[in-house]
Amino acid sequence: MNTLLRIWKTKEVRHSILFVIAILVIFRVTAHIPVPGIDTSALESIFAGNQFFGLLNIFSGGTLENFSIVAMGVMPYITASIIFQLLGMIVPQLEEMQKEEQGRQKISQWTRLLTIPLSGVQAYGLILLLSQSGNFFSGSSVTTLLFAITSMTAGTIFLMWLGELISEKNIGNGISILILAGIIAGLPTTLSQSFAVYDRSQLVTMILFAAATIITVVSIVVMNEAQRNIPVQYARQVRGSRHSGSVTSHIPLRLNMAGVIPIIFAISLVLFPTMVAQFFVNARTAIIRDLANWTLQIFQDQLIYGIIYFLLVFLFAYFYTAVIFHPEDVAENIQKQGGFIPGIRPGKNTADFLGWVVNRLLFVGASFLSLVAVLPLIVQQFTGNSTLVIGGTSILIIVAVVIDSVKQIEAQLMMREYDI
Numbered sequence: 001m002n003t004l005l006r007i008w009k010t011k012e013v014r015h016s017i018l019f020v021i022a023i024l025v026i027f028r029v030t031a032h033i034p035v036p037g038i039d040t041s042a043l044e045s046i047f048a049g050n051q052f053f054g055l056l057n058i059f060s061g062g063t064l065e066n067f068s069i070v071a072m073g074v075m076p077y078i079t080a081s082i083i084f085q086l087l088g089m090i091v092p093q094l095e096e097m098q099k100e101e102q103g104r105q106k107i108s109q110w111t112r113l114l115t116i117p118l119s120g121v122q123a124y125g126l127i128l129l130l131s132q133s134g135n136f137f138s139g140s141s142v143t144t145l146l147f148a149i150t151s152m153t154a155g156t157i158f159l160m161w162l163g164e165l166i167s168e169k170n171i172g173n174g175i176s177i178l179i180l181a182g183i184i185a186g187l188p189t190t191l192s193q194s195f196a197v198y199d200r201s202q203l204v205t206m207i208l209f210a211a212a213t214i215i216t217v218v219s220i221v222v223m224n225e226a227q228r229n230i231p232v233q234y235a236r237q238v239r240g241s242r243h244s245g246s247v248t249s250h251i252p253l254r255l256n257m258a259g260v261i262p263i264i265f266a267i268s269l270v271l272f273p274t275m276v277a278q279f280f281v282n283a284r285t286a287i288i289r290d291l292a293n294w295t296l297q298i299f300q301d302q303l304i305y306g307i308i309y310f311l312l313v314f315l316f317a318y319f320y321t322a323v324i325f326h327p328e329d330v331a332e333n334i335q336k337q338g339g340f341i342p343g344i345r346p347g348k349n350t351a352d353f354l355g356w357v358v359n360r361l362l363f364v365g366a367s368f369l370s371l372v373a374v375l376p377l378i379v380q381q382f383t384g385n386s387t388l389v390i391g392g393t394s395i396l397i398i399v400a401v402v403i404d405s406v407k408q409i410e411a412q413l414m415m416r417e418y419d420i
Contacts, residue, residue: 217399
């Protein structure tokens, strides 16, 4: 209650939170504006009991089940971000641009521009993907199809803009908060569907579901809070006639620096091949057609899907940490400030030591995150309920995003207390 009162009394923080809530209301309103020509009853039958479409619906922020104008969510934007981050590790010019503020702004602009064609391609692929499971699109003319693709592309760009507006308020990542809002909006329905099929004879299954939920929540909290403090000693400084003694500080290295981003990236990459394969199912070339069908079959296999999902989360945890944490820059800053890690020489040795520590911490954190990501898949094998996968992924994102937002709000409150 004291924290809530502090938030309400702090004008800037209160206005930021109210602004974000207003943006989320706008997002939920657009989520109920369907694309013209959609048969909603046929769409509901497609989503009933389909695990893949359920996961796709969650990642779109709960907008796909209505096939609204924002049905694709922010998937194209995330895909464009992944492309440029990968290019940044390959192309030296982009890597240099990422180190400067002006360069990062330029890359951000290119990411927005790339989102537009990706949105059009993914919109068409999504329509083809759902059409394979049922006839939900009443309009068959080219004009109707183009209108649907255009409206869905505009919806994605609109969500991208809303996400950036939220991020500017410094109370969390805007894209993650939009996904969180969609999950929370659909959570009551998901839970009711999960427990509607149970009776008293399936008490063990219900207990397993509750245990998996608790384990997921506790694991994410522990993983986000765990860190190793690297001690840093700053030498004695002489300022005029005064001598200041040495100061001991530390560098906090988190077990999982990437947070929930590896999960979001992994889901985006898992869904993308299936959507692309839809373009080539009816290809004239036999090899391309067989490859597209093989891709669809591979991702429908639960075992293979789980292994790919596990590996992608693991790899993206390393990848994103490499993007946001640079041991060489940290070592250089420590040396410039006259500091050193006890027992480690400044410069390259410090950078190598920090990289060595981060890699070993990250192996534990990435393995833990990957295991938690596929834990619902494992539990599903014993329960047979496909909604467990959806619930596990939802909880994973909810906990991580809420923790991040709470920390940013607390940081703003503390900063303003110092200003006072």
